[in-house]
Amino acid sequence: MWRRTVARSAAVAENLRRFSIAASTSSIPSPCIVHKRGADILHDPWFNKDTGFPLTERDRLGLRGLLPPRVISFEQQYERFMDSYRSLEKNTAGQSDNIVALAKWRILNRLHDRNETLYYKVLIDNIKDFAPIIYTPTVGLVCQNYSGLFRRPRGMYFSAKDKGEMMSIIYNWPASEVDMIVLTDGSRILGLGDLGVQGIGIPIGKLDMYVAAAGINPQRVLPIMLDVGTNNEKLLEDPLYLGLRERRLEGEEYISIVDELMEALHRRWPKAVIQFEDFQFKWAFETLQRYRKKYCMFNDDIQGTAGVALAGLLGVVRAQGRQLLDFVNQKIVVAGAGSAGLGVLNMAYQAVSTMTGTKANPQFYLIDKNGLITTERSGVDPSAAPFAKVIGEVESIGLREGSDLLEVVKKVKPHVLLGLSGVGGIFNEQVLKAMRDSDSPKPAIFAMSNPTNNAECTAADAFKHAGENIVFGSGSPFQNVDLENGKIGHVNQANNMYLFPGIGLGALLSGAHIISDGMLQAASECLASYMTEEDIQKGKFYPSIGSIRNITAEVGAAVLRAAVTEEVAEGRGEVGTKELAHMSKEETVEYVTSNMWYPIYSPLQAVGSHCTLSPTSSISSSLYRSPTNRSKHPAFGFRDDNKIQFHLQFVRRKLYRIIDLDTQMMCSWSYELMKEPHTVTIIPFWRKLYKIVDLETKVTDSWSYGLMNEITHPIGKLGWFADQMINIEYLDKLPCFLESDGTKSINADV
Numbered sequence: 048m049w050r051r052t053v054a055r056s057a058a059v060a061e062n063l064r065r066f067s068i069a070a071s072t073s074s075i076p077s078p079c080i081v082h083k084r085g086a087d088i089l090h091d092p093w094f095n096k097d098t099g100f101p102l103t104e105r106d107r108l109g110l111r112g113l114l115p116p117r118v119i120s121f122e123q124q125y126e127r128f129m130d131s132y133r134s135l136e137k138n139t140a141g142q143s144d145n146i147v148a149l150a151k152w153r154i155l156n157r158l159h160d161r162n163e164t165l166y167y168k169v170l171i172d173n174i175k176d177f178a179p180i181i182y183t184p185t186v187g188l189v190c191q192n193y194s195g196l197f198r199r200p201r202g203m204y205f206s207a208k209d210k211g212e213m214m215s216i217i218y219n220w221p222a223s224e225v226d227m228i229v230l231t232d233g234s235r236i237l238g239l240g241d242l243g244v245q246g247i248g249i250p251i252g253k254l255d256m257y258v259a260a261a262g263i264n265p266q267r268v269l270p271i272m273l274d275v276g277t278n279n280e281k282l283l284e285d286p287l288y289l290g291l292r293e294r295r296l297e298g299e300e301y302i303s304i305v306d307e308l309m310e311a312l313h314r315r316w317p318k319a320v321i322q323f324e325d326f327q328f329k330w331a332f333e334t335l336q337r338y339r340k341k342y343c344m345f346n347d348d349i350q351g352t353a354g355v356a357l358a359g360l361l362g363v364v365r366a367q368g369r370q371l372l373d374f375v376n377q378k379i380v381v382a383g384a385g386s387a388g389l390g391v392l393n394m395a396y397q398a399v400s401t402m403t404g405t406k407a408n409p410q411f412y413l414i415d416k417n418g419l420i421t422t423e424r425s426g427v428d429p430s431a432a433p434f435a436k437v438i439g440e441v442e443s444i445g446l447r448e449g450s451d452l453l454e455v456v457k458k459v460k461p462h463v464l465l466g467l468s469g470v471g472g473i474f475n476e477q478v479l480k481a482m483r484d485s486d487s488p489k490p491a492i493f494a495m496s497n498p499t500n501n502a503e504c505t506a507a508d509a510f511k512h513a514g515e516n517i518v519f520g521s522g523s524p525f526q527n528v529d530l531e532n533g534k535i536g537h538v539n540q541a542n543n544m545y546l547f548p549g550i551g552l553g554a555l556l557s558g559a560h561i562i563s564d565g566m567l568q569a570a571s572e573c574l575a576s577y578m579t580e581e582d583i584q585k586g587k588f589y590p591s592i593g594s595i596r597n598i599t600a601e602v603g604a605a606v607l608r609a610a611v612t613e614e615v616a617e618g619r620g621e622v623g624t625k626e627l628a629h630m631s632k633e634e635t636v637e638y639v640t641s642n643m644w645y646p647i648y649s650p651l652q653a654v655g656s657h658c659t660l661s662p663t664s665s666i667s668s669s670l671y672r673s674p675t676n677r678s679k680h681p682a683f684g685f686r687d688d689n690k691i692q693f694h695l696q697f698v699r700r701k702l703y704r705i706i707d708l709d710t711q712m713m714c715s716w717s718y719e720l721m722k723e724p725h726t727v728t729i730i731p732f733w734r735k736l737y738k739i740v741d742l743e744t745k746v747t748d749s750w751s752y753g754l755m756n757e758i759t760h761p762i763g764k765l766g767w768f769a770d771q772m773i774n775i776e777y778l779d780k781l782p783c784f785l786e787s788d789g790t791k792s793i794n795a796d797v
């Protein structure tokens with residue numbers, strides 16, 4: 048038994064090593080293929096390193112002369128950006144909050160548009176300071192002012208005018224691989240309502256969080272705006288509005304366009320996870336039901352929010368010093384009967400049912416803009432109907448259909464007051480004071496609406512009016528509150544950002560074809576159990592945002608394991624369901640972590656039709672006709688279609704280890720000590736990516752590796768070293784190499 052475990056662990060460890068799809072903590076950055084050269088690379092934020100391109104790379108990529116000569120390190124670039132950011136903070140001190148917030152957003156956005164690697168480095172390392180800018184609350188302000196702030200497009204825009212053509216439009220996106228898509232129709236942007244095409248800021252912000260928290264490679268994310276019009280009168284009249292100046296499509300017209308987009312997305316990227324974001328209530332539930340059994344998708348506002356809120360609600364029970372099972376007795380008042388509020392109540396209901404094992408009758412009170420929802424309400428939405436209170440029950444405590452929030456709080460004396468109404472300030476002084484009479488020794492107040500102005504109350508007001516013993520959470524960040532008696536009122540950020548990145552990552556790595564309730568429940572349970580008893584007693588239910596990568600790895604692993612258990616996982620790449628199923632909990636976390644992308648400058652290798660070739664270079668093609676040569680000279684890259692693909696590498700008496708990045712295996716035939724300077728080695732690659740490690744210095748040399756791809760005979764790729772260009776010619780069965788002046792030939796030591 049013991050031996051089997053060890054053997055299995057070793058096998059899994061080997062799999063983990065082999066199947067990591069992205070380098071993260073490795074000191075050796077993976078090479079990155081770029082199908083561009085020269086100025087095109089400088090203008091592409093995915094590949095641009097600004098002044099950080101090493102000289103050898105400048106040579107190789109045709110960048111010489113396009114940059115100032117000095118090479119600035121990544122660390123120096125980082126410091127320089129942070130210095131500018133700090134200067135901006137200093138220079139804008141005293142100006143209005145909105146002006147400062149937009150100035151901060153602009154400086155970050157400019158970096159995002161120019162150099163993504165550096166952008167994500169500063170974002171990840173300063174997530175606490177920058178999340179409020181790229182995410183809530185500033186992202187709300189950005190969306191409101193989007194048409195004026197617009198400089199460069201990001202993501203894809205589909206509109207009602209594209210009907211019938213989405214399947215082809217989707218191929219305009221330059222990346223062949225997409226892992227995460229966040230899609231909105233802009234109809235309910237945070238608590239700000241219908242912002243039409245301007246809502247694109249939300250998918251962009253959410254995907255920034257995916258990169259920062261889940262380590263999704265930014266080259267594989269896709270924000271999408273589906274512009275089906277807007278009912279926002281102000282925007283319809285705004286001559287600078289960038290979206291369709293038409294009213295929103297409704298009914299069949301609307302749903303058929305979403306159907307078409309979903310089909311197109313699935314056709315091109317069948318393994319991508321699609322997150323629905325900020326759809327108005329009437330379409331949020333309908334689209335979720337329509338697609339959740341067909342595609343790997345979820346609705347963040349309904350399902351992500353529910354999981355985060357449930358984790359918080361369970362934390363509240365722990366904070367009261369009660370057993371988790373006591374959750375069934377919690378009196379919870381929810382203000383807001385929309386996507387988010389109903390999502391929370393549905394999940395909380397499931398939890399109570401699981402705990403009681405019977406048909407639950409939880410003490411949930413649901414309030415919308417017309418007050419308490421009871422069985423007397425006419426025209427109640429079917430998704431809210433299960434939570435309508437039986438009229439007799441509420442009458443017995445002095446309430447009625449439509450009772451207002453204050454009355455409900457006074458009569459119910461809830462343990463938890465949770466706001467997802469999108470209406471700022473509805474937890475006013477009176478309501479908060481009424482919470483002092485809560486039946487809980489530690490009443491909980493969650494003002495979860497975003498952005499900050501739409502929060503149901505501020506943190507300071509909550510502690511001031513409801514008392515120091517409350518626990519508090521808000522959707523947008525607030526500062527902890529100084530209670531002026533040496534104590535601090537802790538503010539939790541009750542935001543779905545603690546779950547959606549892990550849900551997406553877990554679904555992606557499991558290769559799940561759908562996202563099941565079990566996967567979502569696992570995510571919520573994982574978050575709920577993440578905090579220690581000590582944290583909980585201090586009123587902390589959610590981790591600090593600084594540890595968002597850790598919690599996301601845990602949540603991702605929990606989701607992945609649930610996907611395997613529920614048999615919806617199909618595996619990813621070479622990691623099949625069998626391998627996933629054999630991973631222990633710890634191994635799964637390790638697997639998830641090892642697949643997170645981390646911003647480092649990868650050495651770039653230009654390949655494809657953009658490679659420039661010297662007119663003097665030539666390779667005699669006759670030698671490559673016979674595939675039988677392959678066995679004699681395995682180092683020659685023959686392919687059955689008679690194309691040769693190869694990489695030239697200048698070696699200078701160095702020993703290289705060559706790692707096949709597909710398998711993470713070291714290729715035993717493909718390293719050797721080069722005895723002579725100026726020796727060139729040829730490496731076959733069969734469309735593979737190799738990482739080459741200089742064993743003397745232990746680092747990958749930027750010029751010495753790349754994706755060996757798409758370079759076909761009769762013309763070969765040229766190798767550069769320093770200023771010297773090497774032309775190649777195959778003169779005999781052993782390759783010889785001529786230096787650029789054509790005077791000297793050196794036999795390759797192969």
Ligand SMILES: NC(=O)C1=CN([C@@H]2O[C@H](COP(=O)(O)OP(=O)(O)OC[C@H]3O[C@@H](n4cnc5c(N)ncnc54)[C@H](O)[C@@H]3O)[C@@H](O)[C@H]2O)C=CC1
Binds near residue numbers: 348355384388
């Ligand atoms: N913290 C977080 O992670 C999340 C926060 N939210 C926030 O929740 C809010 C609502 O989002 P959705 O449910 O999608 O919106 P929604 O538009 O679907 O629902 C809003 C609900 O609030 C109700 N309402 C309006 N005025 C009210 C009042 N005075 N008293 C009580 N209820 C009132 C409406 O009748 C409606 O039922 C937004 O501000 C959004 O930013 C949403 C998702 C996640």
Ligand SMILES: CC(=O)C(=O)O
Binds near residue numbers: 237325
């Ligand atoms: C956080 C979020 O998803 C919202 O406010 O809509």
